[in-house]
Amino acid sequence: MPASNTPLENELAKRRRYLLARAAQETPQQRLERFAALQQAAFAQLRASKHGYEHFLKRNFSLRRAEVVDGEWRPVSIARRTPSA
Numbered sequence: 001m002p003a004s005n006t007p008l009e010n011e012l013a014k015r016r017r018y019l020l021a022r023a024a025q026e027t028p029q030q031r032l033e034r035f036a037a038l039q040q041a042a043f044a045q046l047r048a049s050k051h052g053y054e055h056f057l058k059r060n061f062s063l064r065r066a067e068v069v070d071g072e073w074r075p076v077s078i079a080r081r082t083p084s085a
Contacts, residue, residue, distance in 0.1 A: 065076040
């Protein structure tokens, strides 16, 4: 890895080393517990904003829409479609 040239790069490298060392000290169970806590906090924050939650649901349902094409259910969203053979 090339030597860092700026104070910002030095600080980012220091932070990266700290996070890697911290992660190496955690067990898989601890990492999963931390992940679950972060997910719960994110969902609680999303639910705290009525407008934000409605926007999330609208976008989520819009991306998951499906239609019948030639007797087969297919996603409406182009991003979710698999190429037909």
